[in-house]
Amino acid sequence: xxxxxxxxxxxxxxxxxxxxxxxxxxxxxxxxxxxxxxxxxxxxxxxxxxxxxxxxxxxxxxxxxxxxxxxxxxxxxxxxxxxxxxxxxxxxxxxxxxxxxxxxxxxxxxxxxx
Amino acid sequence: xxxxxxxxxxxxxxxxxxxxxxxxxxxxxxxxxxxxxxxxxxxxxxxxxxxxxxxxxxxxxxxxxxxxxxxxxxxxxxxxxxxxxxxxxxxxxxxxxxxxxxxxxxxxxxxxx
Numbered sequence: 455x456x457x458x459x460x461x462x463x464x465x466x467x468x469x470x471x472x473x474x475x476x477x478x479x480x481x482x483x484x485x486x487x488x489x490x491x492x493x494x495x496x497x498x499x500x501x502x503x504x505x506x507x508x509x510x511x512x513x514x515x516x517x518x519x520x521x522x523x524x525x526x527x528x529x530x531x532x533x534x535x536x537x538x539x540x541x542x543x544x545x546x547x548x549x550x551x552x553x554x555x556x557x558x559x560x561x562x563x564x565x566x567x568x
Numbered sequence: 569x570x571x572x573x574x575x576x577x578x579x580x581x582x583x584x585x586x587x588x589x590x591x592x593x594x595x596x597x598x599x600x601x602x603x604x605x606x607x608x609x610x611x612x613x614x615x616x617x618x619x620x621x622x623x624x625x626x627x628x629x630x631x632x633x634x635x636x637x638x639x640x641x642x643x644x645x646x647x648x649x650x651x652x653x654x655x656x657x658x659x660x661x662x663x664x665x666x667x668x669x670x671x672x673x674x675x676x677x678x679x680x681x
Contacts, residue, residue, distance in 0.1 A: 458611070487669075489671075494577070494673055495673060496572075496574075496657060496671040496672055496673035496674055497612070497657065497659075497669075497671040498671075499668060499669065499670070499671075502668065510668045544611050544612070546611070556602065556614035556617065557604075557612075557614065557669070558614070559604075559611025559612050559613070560611050561609065561610050561611050562610075562611055
């Protein structure tokens, strides 16, 4: 079974630009979550989608948005990029049936904002 | 307000000995706890979990202990192997929040040969 796939692996953008990251979950998984990882900060939860609906949202500004498609694939968009948005963005999928099924992570997209 | 804290940024252990990674939490409503392991340039992988109705869960070389009164959990790895060198994240969730995970900052474990 293929794992969670995130594209692209690396991205360099300039302040003020916008970026879209993509995530393909494991087949059969309906929940997709997004996390931001910065050094020393652990994983900060961005949002979670289940069946094309945002089910949970973390404490990030509105510049961070996402969506999920009918095939469970998800995209995350960050507008008006700031230097502080430089981070590793991780996507995770799970069955999503409210039963604490473990998250399966992709290898992340490393975003650098200059 | 960090609800899940891993106070040791790094830990160095001799190969073959026991590694003990610690995690503290502040929210008594958390009812499910997980440990994930992360290698550089890879996403975290699930290691072991424990529900608040238990105080211990074991899986091979990995054991997680939960002390609810102290709001503390620990991960024991015995014996430690070189491949265990990684960053370990503790995470907690609440059933009434759709199991949204709250993560610690991670502990980097280094196994010395």
